[in-house]
Amino acid sequence: MACCGCNGKGNVAVKDVDKLDEILSKYEGIKGSLISILQDVQGLYEYLPEEALNYVSEKTGIQRAKIYGVATFYTQFRLDPVGKHVILLCQGTACHVNGAKAIEEAICEELGISEGETTEDGLFTLTNVACLGCCSLSPVMMIDGEVFGKLTPKKAREILKEVKASEE
Amino acid sequence: MKLIVGQGSCGVAAGAVKVYKALEEEIKNSSADIELGTTGCIGSCYLEPIVDFIDDAGEKTTFVTVDGEKAKEIVKDIVAGKAKENECIIGDEDVEAMAKQKRISLRNCGIINPENIDEYIEAGGYKAIERCIKEMTPEEVIEEVKVSGLRGRGGAGFPTWFKFNAARQSPGDVKYLVCNADEGDPGAFMDRSIIEGDPHALIEGMIVAGYAIGASEGIIYVRAEYPLAIKRLNIAMAQAREKGYLGADLFGEGKFNFDLRIKAGAGAFVCGEETALLESLEGNRGMPRPKPPFPAQKGYWGKPTNINNVETFANIPFILANGGEAFAAVGTEDSKGTKLFALAGKIKKGGLVEVPMGMTIREIIFGIGGGIANDKKFKAVQMGGPSGGCIPAEFLDTPIDYKSIQETGAIMGSGGMVVMDETTCMVDMAKFFLDFTCKESCGKCTPCREGTKRMLEMLERITEGKGEPGDIEKLIDLGEFIKTTSLCGLGQTAPNPVLTTIKYFRDEYEAHINDKKCPAKQCKELLTYTIDPEKCTGCTICARNCPASAITGTLKETHKINQDLCIKCGKCYEVCRFGAVAVE
Amino acid sequence: MVTITMNGKEIKAEKGKTILECARENNIYIPTLCYDETLSIYGGCRLCVVEVEGARNLVASCTTEATEGMVIQTESEKVVKARKNVIDLLLSNHPIDCLTCEKAGNCDLQDVAYRYGVREPSYIGEVIEYAVDDANPVIARDPNKCILCGKCVRVCDEIQVTHAIDFVDRGFGATVGTPFNEPISYEICRLCGQCVSVCPTGALTNRQFEGTRPWEVEKVTTTCSLCGVGCTYDLNVKDGRVVGVTPKPDSIVNGSSLCVKGRFHTDFAYSPDRITTPLIKKDGEFVEASWDEALDFIAEKLNKIKAEDGPDAIAGLSSARCTNEENYLFQKMMKAAIGTNNVDHCART
Known part of the structure; x- marks a missing residue:
């Protein structure tokens, strides 16, 4: 063979x-x-x-x-299945200087996963991306194609809670 | 009467689609005779969503930071004939900022509908290629580009005519033209705005370049992260084909066939390097090839290939329609024309600006960008992204031209301009860029693969308070080594952010290493949180919120932070209502 | 022809040659790790950098063509410093276990570290730990020792045209791997071992050499007996016993190339099942015989058949394990001595 x-x-x-x-x-x-x-x-x-x-x-x-x-x-390709909602967290320079790291920490804590991972219930996958190009709204994340800008750790957690609530 | 909504990616992100729908609904409800249209990005991202109103006399009124509710008010005000009284009207200061710019590559962005070829043609489009094919030889086209003095806008600033000529002179029947739209620099979105706002400018520029070098096929390598740009390009290409600007025998002169196709990148910053881009186009891992041979000799599938970036191509139709001299009249002796910058970071008016070469950095940041957000103190501006460097306050009067920028240790780059204030830690900034290049290194050559990683680890140790005397020298040494021995441009420029910050902000590095302090108060591990007994009311909120149980104290008594347990999360600082928590 | 100056010496070189080729032709030492003259140019290790007058950066001599008037320094202070740095960085991400490494004494990385006096890495940092793939009986893969020179990937693709391995991931996390990290096996590759013979470090090793130090063996050049191609290779003999095979790059027939049989199947020499004398069946049992006895027996039988039933009653089938010359002689014997065209070969399908 x-x-x-x-x-x-x-x-x-x-x-x-x-x-x-x-x-x-x-x-x-x-x-x-x-x-x-x-x-x-x-x-x-x-x-x-x-x-x-x-x-x-x-x-x-x-x-x-x-x-x-x-x-x-290539970072676009994934070899593992992803969650229902993919969170793209912008790591662009503007987002970085405006506190993207704190947003990442908040999301990770809220979902109990690290960057690149999927939650156990299969609802969320968190992926860092180079730049979403919405620098004037920084820091930003994109969930299912929708952009959420001018984030604070608190705001990010609330958005995730809303998405979760909509699933129940 | 017409209302036009800016629907570039940034406009959409800010809510332009909702605004469009609200306008549509309100126009319908009020049965007003108002046409509704779409345009690309005007560049003033901080004002998005933006709506332009053009009255029957052709006069334009701009409304900014519109939302769904405000959109309805705008329609109502127009119907009532008092559009000028609407609260969303753009301020004078913003109009002035716009007036300081000079628009060549963005000439149609934010004005025409990018999905309608007729609007581009009405604005003088496709005249340049007509002139080329009907009246000029390819050599004459190259000469015109030479006269314009146009240099590559992708970063290195190589004379465009020289590259055209090299590909033209290179022997072979089959030649290729490639547009590098793999804009990967974090914090830069010039190419995206052009494609989204004026895709035909890129297409026409490429047709002219194809004619000049003798290529009949062009490929646009565009980031997959730019879905809207890809969509608009596809629409534009189909329209151009229908009108006969793409395809066989353009203008029926029996001289020239040319067509374009799009290839989407898959997420690799290194593919902005031209030989890695070629590897990627051929379906391989984007690992750079040694040069020479240069793409002009052996490029796509081994054939002579010319590669330019979007902004460069977008300038070409202007040059061929208005003459090289008209372009050369703008700018400086060494650098002709205009340059696009994506202004971001700690700036009041972030967005896309196009300025004549020779304008000073100060004029851009303070004149157009409105200065530093929250009126903090300007510290530095990062130009050229991960390949560039930081320019400190003492060089604010440096004019924008290739040579002057290079002398500061930064590079012109593709146009990322990130402004930093006193709260930005320069060591952290250097670490951020190095972390980026380290992740984006393809792994082919030793200096970049292993070296950037070791540099990054040194910076990590420094920001964690584990730096040692001699680290700065070690960083400079390793950085210089990586610069001089790496295989491609990514590695050769990767140490620049570190080397320039050491050059201009050495004291910050020293504070981290010797005093274990971060002067900008950004590096978590170097901060100390303490409670001021004078201000503490003993409300217990800090103790209740401390995730490490590091705060002790009972109700109405002064609280205390146990430094051994403190994880420096800053939660106490955040929750204290009396400003009793101090950070040092 | 072009004239260049290397280390102050004027050299005439053929146009189109690289700096490295010119240096080697003139016995000027330039170290390399990713270069192999039989493979495409890679330019990854950067150890071969030299200083060229007027060039902004150091240039890789393996990728740079020598052009008229070039003035080159191959061991200047700047060059030596850069090479030390390359070695230092490679060692900072490499196990320092030369004492017990299979490759010790035959390792290019060890050689250049010795030559440039890099005793230990000066950079401290992460070293990713990879699992060693030792599931296969003849090839062992230790990705921890891989320096990503890519020779194995190129030889597998360009010479062997199998492409069983490739680079995986990127940057500091890049490795050379199999699809989906499967262990190396006959399922995914032909086990030719070409990758093993080009590997400059202990990342890919021939397991037959486990327990043998390279300086303990005597090399005996011979021709492979396993097929008619007639590859030349070196038998590695330790204490009078064949341990394994290494290629002999100047072989006319095969260069450095060998197949799975030639490289790994020398163990048959010591098989207890191996037939070492002719056997003649007597009373239904094979009995050992001398060569004279055996040949006489065959000749007698052939003559008898030919006399009784004619030459076409005889057919000859030869073996793919014979050399071309032997096969030629065999068909000659069948046609001239026996007189029949009934001759065939087991590999003719």
């Missing part, structure tokens, strides 16, 4: 294989498309499941090691 170079990993069941095939056919024959493929795959699953990456490797002939190398290089 191994001598054909197929790595023998292609048989694991992949969820939504039709949609995955659709993504792959979009980039068929276009060299250098790995990053775009991974972006679309992440768009499909919200993260990059191992089985899906193995499937991409099998279909495109791009070696698994290379795919894994690219997936771990």
